[in-house]
Amino acid sequence: MPPINRRTLLAGSALTALAGSHDPAGAAAAPAEKQSPGIYRYKIGTFELTALYDGIWYRPITDKFIRNAPFAEVENALAQAFMPADKLTTPFTTLIVNTGKKLILIDTGTGGQITPSAGALRDNLVAAGINPKAVDLIVISHFHPDHINGIKDKNNGLLFANAEIAVPAPEWNFWMDDTNLQAAPADLKLTFLNQRRIFSDIVRNVRRFDPGTEVAPGILSIEAPGHTPGHTVFAVHSGDQSLMVLGDTAQHPAVFARHPDWQAAFDIDGDAAVATRKRLFDRAAADRMLVTGYHFPFPACGHLIKTATGYEHVAAEWQPKL
Ligand SMILES: [Zn+2]
Numbered sequence: 001m002p003p004i005n006r007r008t009l010l011a012g013s014a015l016t017a018l019a020g021s022h023d024p025a026g027a028a029a030a031p032a033e034k035q036s037p038g039i040y041r042y043k044i045g046t047f048e049l050t051a052l053y054d055g056i057w058y059r060p061i062t063d064k065f066i067r068n069a070p071f072a073e074v075e076n077a078l079a080q081a082f083m084p085a086d087k088l089t090t091p092f093t094t095l096i097v098n099t100g101k102k103l104i105l106i107d108t109g110t111g112g113q114i115t116p117s118a119g120a121l122r123d124n125l126v127a128a129g130i131n132p133k134a135v136d137l138i139v140i141s142h143f144h145p146d147h148i149n150g151i152k153d154k155n156n157g158l159l160f161a162n163a164e165i166a167v168p169a170p171e172w173n174f175w176m177d178d179t180n181l182q183a184a185p186a187d188l189k190l191t192f193l194n195q196r197r198i199f200s201d202i203v204r205n206v207r208r209f210d211p212g213t214e215v216a217p218g219i220l221s222i223e224a225p226g227h228t229p230g231h232t233v234f235a236v237h238s239g240d241q242s243l244m245v246l247g248d249t250a251q252h253p254a255v256f257a258r259h260p261d262w263q264a265a266f267d268i269d270g271d272a273a274v275a276t277r278k279r280l281f282d283r284a285a286a287d288r289m290l291v292t293g294y295h296f297p298f299p300a301c302g303h304l305i306k307t308a309t310g311y312e313h314v315a316a317e318w319q320p321k322l
Contacts, residue, residue: 037123037124037127037128038051038052038053038054038093038120038124038298038299039051039052039053039124039127039128040298040299040301040318041322042301042316042319042322043241043322044236044237044238044239044241044242044243044290045218045237045238045239045240045241046099046100046238046239047097047098047099047100047218047236047238048097048098048322049095049096049097049098049236049243050095050096050098050128050130051093051094051095051292051298051299051300051301052093052094052095052096052109052121052124052125052128053091053092053093053120053121053124053298053299054092054093054094054109054110054118054119054120054121054124054150055091055092055109055110055115055117055118055119055120056089056090056091056092056115056117056118057090057091057092057110057114057115057117057118057146058084058087058088058089058090058115058117059087059088059090060086060087061074061086061087061088064265065088065264065265066262066263066264066265067263067264067265067270068261068262068263068270069259069261069262074255074262077254077255077258077259078255080254081252081254081255083252083254083255088251088252088255089252089254090146090251090252090295091252091295091296091297091298091300092109092110092118092146092294092295093292093294093295093296093298093299093300094106094107094108094109094121094150094294095107095245095292095300096128096130096135097216097218097219097236099216099217099218099238101217102136102137102216102217103130103134103135103136103137104135104136104137104138104139104216104219105135105137105138105139105160105163106138106139106141106234106245107139107140107141107147107148107150107247107294108121108138108140108147108148108149108150108151108159108160109121109146109149109150110145110146110149110150111149111150111151111152111153111154111159112153112154113145113149113154114145114146114149118146121150122159132159132160132161133160133161133162134162135160135162135163136162136163136164137163137164137165137166137215137216138151138160138163138164138165138166139166139215139216139219139234140165140166140167140168140171141168141231141232141233141234141245141247141248141294142168142171142227142228142230142231142232142247142248143167143171143172143175143191143195143228143230144191144228144248144266145191145194146294147247147248147294148194148195148198148199149194149198151165151198151202152197152198156197156201158202163205164205164206164207165202165205165206165207166206166207166208166209166215166216167206167207167208167209168208168209168210168211168221168223168230168231168232169208169209169210169211169230170211170223170225170229170230171228171229171230171231171232172206172208172230173230174228174229174230175191175192175195175228175230176195176196176199180192181193209221211223211224211230211232215234218236218237218238219234219235219236219237220234220235220237221233221234222234222235222280224246224247224249224276224280225269225272225273225276226267226268226269226270226271226272226273226274226275226276226277227247227248227249227266227267227268227273227276228268229268229269231247231248231249231276232247233245233246233247233249233280234247241290242289242290243289243290243291243292243301244280244283244284244289244290244291244292245291245292246280246284246291246292246293246294247293247294248293248294248295249276249277249280249281249293250277250281250293250295251264251293251295252295252296252297253293253296253297253304253311253312253313254313256277257281257304257310257311257312257313258307258309258310258311258312259309259310260274260277260278260281260310260311261274261310262274281304281306281311282306284303284304285303285304285305285306285311286306288303289303290302290303290316291303291304293313296313297315299316301315301316302314302315302316303316
């Protein structure tokens, strides 16, 4: 049989037949004109996990975006990943863990307060049949606005009215320190002020945990500093299965897994961010562990393999059954 290329395909009988076909009902279907809900479910042992899409931000970048690589190399990496040249493609995926005893949300999305193309978490919770009031515990990886703003709506109303909020103690200690706020450059001051908006009137609901401890049965926190001083990741264990919840250890893997040495302008300590990334990615690759990354393409779970120059993310295959 000759190989099928575009020319033979166009000349082939299949397409000719198609061109002559018509809708037997004779009616045009109305276009949906909106995306379907962003929900993906999977299991770790007996825990049921639900990845919920909050949206995407095409974050503008400049030639200062990567501190330790020429911008031409960055542009080349973006082009190879089919991404726009002057923006970082930044999707957001939150994770619900139903342990059977507790309903736990890990990171909370943007709350619709960062870009018009994100803020879908609330609708996707509804579509997934999850009542925000039923969430018992919110676990936070770090205090950047795309991870904490979903705690509240634009008018500072609580979205998860009954949830306790567990935050890494080193993250709290860094950002809630007014001396650090005063010393920060102007753009970072906005980040400090946003954290005070989110947390100052709900301190009684906030539990500070030390990385290395369990935040809930089956969810172990692991220190992962660099992106922020108290950035923390989580290992979810149930039965003989595990998942590493990587937070912002790397943002989009097509950029930062392939180039693990790159230090982004938004990493507070670039050297530490790179060391953390390699430590966790090496472990995940060696153990062939399932991982999820907050800024990985939806549904954000898959595996990491080590390559000659970095790592490659292999997306999980959609499973029709849990
Ligand atoms: Zn983030």
